[in-house]
Amino acid sequence: MLNMDLIRFEDFFYRYKGNEEYALNNINLKIEEDNFILLCGETGSGKTTLIRCMNGLIPQFYSGFYKGKVYVNEKDTSSTPIAELSTDVGIVFQNPENQLIAMNVEHEIAFGLENLGIPSNKIAKKIEESASLTEIEHILDKAPFELSGGEQQRVAIASILVLEPKVLILDEPTALLDPYMAKKIISLIKEIQVERKLTIIISEHRLDLVLPFAEQIILISNGKVIEHDSRDDVINGTNFQNLKLNKPVIYTIFNRLKNENLFPRKIPASIPAAIDSIKKLL
Ligand SMILES: Nc1ncnc2c1ncn2[C@@H]1O[C@H](COP(=O)(O)OP(=O)(O)O)[C@@H](O)[C@H]1O
Ligand SMILES: [Mg+2]
Structure with missing residues (x-):
């Protein structure tokens, strides 16, 4: 099939049980293959x-009211078992500690594969590959509670990657990490995307770290997708400018210059892009 969407929302609405407001309001969204997508919006806007x-998980696990459709690989998410969907879409949630359940890291990574009935000789090879990709080979025999935040985050990523999903989704993966470890995790995610040709969807507040890698941005505000476009188009638009986000310094500087008519080009998304852009002006 040509141009199959990995994920597609069609006129989708969702309200949590007990809430009057819709957390998601008329979502129409298409996620295509091999993209690095930043999901961006203020706290409480509906990213999670x-x-x-x-x-x-919505609508099968969380109770509430929904209207419309969400498809993953053309499978209807309201009726396809979550376990089956999880082989297409791997999600690392905000707090990896709650996601790690096994005795040690190796078992943690093996867990999903065992559930899928993969033979043990194949499991060993797959664990080796994901452990090497996430650089955790040296901690395979440790218990989750013995790990640092950055290590836990990498184990959570490895245990999802081993299932070879087509989409890897990360919900604020650096929220609990120091700036140095946050930078390492984001670079690692980019390397994984290139190596595995995955689609990445990442919700992340540290825009200075992700913007240089993002290819597309989805802007969400009050439960609505207000923009979904290439990164450079989105950061040069007024929606992005108006949202209360922790904007990168490079953005703030060039946005000011542009507003004062001192910079006749697009706002760059990274330091190298800024230098390049200035060189072209000289
Ligand atoms: N489990 C839940 N039960 C009820 N309301 C929720 C739940 N999770 C989130 N919400 C509400 O849904 C809205 C969107 O929240 P969320 O998706 O967590 O936003 P974000 O991830 O962008 O911070 C908020 O108003 C929040 O209070
Ligand atoms: Mg959230």
Whole structure:
């Protein structure tokens, strides 16, 4: 089939049980293959809720009211078992500690594969590959509670990657990490995307770290997708400018220059892009 969407929302609405307001309001969204997508919006705008729809947790696990459809690989997420959807879409939620359940890291990574009935000789090879990709080979025999935040985050990523999903979704993966470890995790995610040709969807507040890698941005505000376009088009638009986000310094500087008519080009998304852009002006 040509141009199959990995994930597609069609006129989708969702309201949590007990809430009057819709957390998601008329979502129409298409996620295509091999993209690095930043999901961006203020706190409470609906990012986590949107992510919960991408593997069937909403509407199957969370109670509430929904209207419309979400498809993953053309499978209807309201009726396809979550376990089946999780082989297409892997999600690393905000707090990896709650996601790690096994005795040690190796078992943690093996867990999903065992559930899928993969033979043990194949499991060993797959564990080796994901452990090497996430650089955790040296901690395979440690218990989750013995790990640092950055290590836990990498184990959570490895245990999802081993299932070879087509989409890897990360909900604020650096929220609990120091700036140095946050930078390492984001670079690692980019390397994984290139190596595995995955689609990445990442909700992240540290825009200075992700903007240089993002290819597309989805802007969400009050439960609505207000923009979904290439990164450079979105950061040069007024929606992005007006949202209360932790904007990168490079953005703030060039946005000011542009508003004062001192910079006749597009606002760059990274330091190298800024230098390049200035060189072209000289
Ligand atoms: N489990 C839940 N039960 C009820 N309301 C929720 C739940 N999770 C989130 N919400 C509400 O849904 C809205 C969107 O929240 P969320 O998706 O967590 O936003 P974000 O991830 O962008 O901060 C908020 O108003 C929030 O209070
Ligand atoms: Mg959230």
